[in-house]
Amino acid sequence: MKFRPFESGFLEDPYPTLARLREESPVAKVGISPLTALTLARRFARMRRDAGEPGLARTAWRAWRSRRSGDGPHNHRAQGRRRFPRVFAVSRYEDVTEVLRHPEIFSSKAMGGMEDPEAEQFHPTQGSLIGIDPPEHTDHRAIVNRGFTPRRIAAMEPRVRKLADELISAFFPRRRCDLVEEYSNPIPVAMIAELLGLPAERRDDFKRWSAALIVGSTQIGSQIHTGLFKEFREYMSQVVEQRRREPGDDLVSLLVHAEEEGGILDAVHVVGFASLMLAAGSETTTNAIGNALLALQANPEQGALVREDPERRIPALIEETLRYDPPVQMLMRLAMEDTEIRGVEIPKGAMVLPLLAAANRDPDVFSDPDRFDIERNTQGHLGFGLGNHFCLGASLARLEARVALETIFERLPNWRIETADVTRHGSWLIRGPTTLPLTF
Ligand code: HEM
Numbered sequence: 001m002k003f004r005p006f007e008s009g010f011l012e013d014p015y016p017t018l019a020r021l022r023e024e025s026p027v028a029k030v031g032i033s034p035l036t037a038l039t040l041a042r043r044f045a046r047m048r049r050d051a052g053e054p055g056l057a058r059t060a061w062r063a064w065r066s067r068r069s070g071d072g073p074h075n076h077r078a079q080g081r082r083r084f085p086r087v088f089a090v091s092r093y094e095d096v097t098e099v100l101r102h103p104e105i106f107s108s109k110a111m112g113g114m115e116d117p118e119a120e121q122f123h124p125t126q127g128s129l130i131g132i133d134p135p136e137h138t139d140h141r142a143i144v145n146r147g148f149t150p151r152r153i154a155a156m157e158p159r160v161r162k163l164a165d166e167l168i169s170a171f172f173p174r175r176r177c178d179l180v181e182e183y184s185n186p187i188p189v190a191m192i193a194e195l196l197g198l199p200a201e202r203r204d205d206f207k208r209w210s211a212a213l214i215v216g217s218t219q220i221g222s223q224i225h226t227g228l229f230k231e232f233r234e235y236m237s238q239v240v241e242q243r244r245r246e247p248g249d250d251l252v253s254l255l256v257h258a259e260e261e262g263g264i265l266d267a268v269h270v271v272g273f274a275s276l277m278l279a280a281g282s283e284t285t286t287n288a289i290g291n292a293l294l295a296l297q298a299n300p301e302q303g304a305l306v307r308e309d310p311e312r313r314i315p316a317l318i319e320e321t322l323r324y325d326p327p328v329q330m331l332m333r334l335a336m337e338d339t340e341i342r343g344v345e346i347p348k349g350a351m352v353l354p355l356l357a358a359a360n361r362d363p364d365v366f367s368d369p370d371r372f373d374i375e376r377n378t379q380g381h382l383g384f385g386l387g388n389h390f391c392l393g394a395s396l397a398r399l400e401a402r403v404a405l406e407t408i409f410e411r412l413p414n415w416r417i418e419t420a421d422v423t424r425h426g427s428w429l430i431r432g433p434t435t436l437p438l439t440f
Pocket of ligand 1: 276280388
């Protein structure tokens, strides 16, 4: 069986397809359209060069262009070269964890920002933490870890609570809201801005920038995104300069200081890291909150359990949501050598997709995995990934989601989602509602 994430119906409910993959083709070839293959090829131009396969992205680009312009068939195959990179999806828990534990074979270069060889445009996260491997990753991560100490994160709780309360007060008199737009998105965006020490007045800009960063991770070439990336980069570069002159108690100052100590982070790294935080830390948390509420509405007996004891059960609700319907459905890795998984040959330069969402429902690890059960043992779920790239913001995400959900249960105890009006992200990499009409 081939994995075809573009088939209709997949985005609404990917889980039946993921279950079939896990059972029938645990290491499956991915069937993607030529345009998507082109996007991937261009996105990964640099990393494929790193894996020793020069020229593939350009070959793919020319093949696609000539097909569109009717130049006739391209004979790259006759020249013995593949037009598009091969892509494999891995769905069993054991294999997904194996891939994530071996960055020397399955490199994270595939997670770096995209590169567009034609337009020479750069995604701001290019070269940042998420797209590099040990030993460089180890040093870089040690520095940014200093900004995520349990004390620093725990100290944010009163501000998250205050913001959640204020946001609810703003829409409360209407007795309805779009929870994504008015609540679950503003909270993580504001908290990242705060961690970086950026002023609240720029909150609307951050929303625009973070949305562009997310969309820009899966699409290329949009002038709008290029403009927004540039805007964000310029703004952040000014912030870096300002913090160099007047350091504060924020992450940018900490990183700039690390650079001055002779660390490895220069201004470009700091800007890249700020972009990564916005891209990785906003929409994901928003989706976790939305997916939790959708799962509760579909399983009212679980909602009743939460209402009985919100303080104790909301943390369990968050973990079960991250297992059952994770905001990050899959990751990307690049094969650095010819290898093999479960007897399937993976050539050097191929892309490998560890399907977190499929592994999280592997019956060998989680019994009755398709049941949403906040009382189950969720230990070992892969919602935050695994290994050296395990989510840097996991404790912040847990804090934000917990406070956001506690405040909903406290102030809007009779909330209800008008499910007919929910819309979802059109991406197979991230999952969650883009609108969540709530009445209460
Ligand atoms: C529920 C919300 C979140 C989910 C589901 C999530 C998920 C993930 C996953 C699966 C990875 C692993 C990527 C890989 O292995 O390639 C990751 C990495 C990362 N996450 Fe999160 N994340 C969330 C929230 C956050 C927040 C709030 C922040 C920061 C403010 C953040 C920052 C990062 C960073 C910087 C990395 C890269 C770490 C590294 O490369 O060492 N995430 N996240």
